[in-house]
Amino acid sequence: MADRANNFPPLPQFFRIKPCFYHNIEEEIPAQHQQLVRRVYTLWMMYSGTLFLNVISCIAWWAGGGSATNFGFSLLWLLLFSPCSYTCWFRPLYKALRADSSFNYMTFFFIFFLQCILALIQTIGISGWGTSGWIATMMFFSTNVGSAIVMLITTLLFTVVTALMALVLIKVHRMYRGGGGSMEQAKEEWSTGLWKSAPVREAGFNAVAQTAQGPSLPQYPAAVPSYPDNSHW
DSSP states (O other), X not given: OTTOOOOBSOOOTTOSSOOOBOOOHHHHSOHHHHHHHHHHHHHHHHHHHHXXXXXXXXXXXXXXXXXXXXXXXXXXXXXXXXHHHIIIIIHHHHHHHHHTOHHHHXXXXXHHHHHHHHHHHHHHOOTXXXXXXXXXXXXXXXXXXXHHHHHHHHHHHHHHHHHHHHHHHHHHXXXXXXXXXXXXXXXXXXXXXXXXXXXXXXXHHHHHHHHTTSOOOOOOOTTSOOOOOOOOO
């Protein structure tokens, strides 16, 4: 496990900054949860892409007679929320599904709920906040139609992303509660420190270990709950 090189974000070899995370869904995530993780990862990329398009929309907003403040904030949101959303809510869900960790589930629920609220505010689009949401876009149609059309594209994307985030939150919560997860388990993981060193059970790593004739990696204890995924979302 210590020999695994971090591979995310994928950066050129000549960069002095190296990847911070090891990301491998096929190896680390149980088969029944891989599709969910891929879709949430796609959702993160959609959100990051929407923040990038929001910068372009705010440039069009500025060019059509809007405030330069919106462009400045939109650039800040892109640079801030793209990496933070990966680190703060995708990675906790990734680790929760990888290790059946109640603590990481709770971390995901708390932060992702705040993310949903933030995405809703961005969809609403309060003028001066750096997001071309519904209010800002509809009001700007009376000023510059061309810029407002560009803003409308980002507004629609914010709307879709917000709706998908709400669906993900509901789905993961139902899956967690359906598997017997609870706040008490998260508190126990926190008090025992288990959340820091959760065992890894992926068949791929065990196969590698057996090939090398070394000891196999530790398996999950029977007491750890299994979170079923019975839906076809």
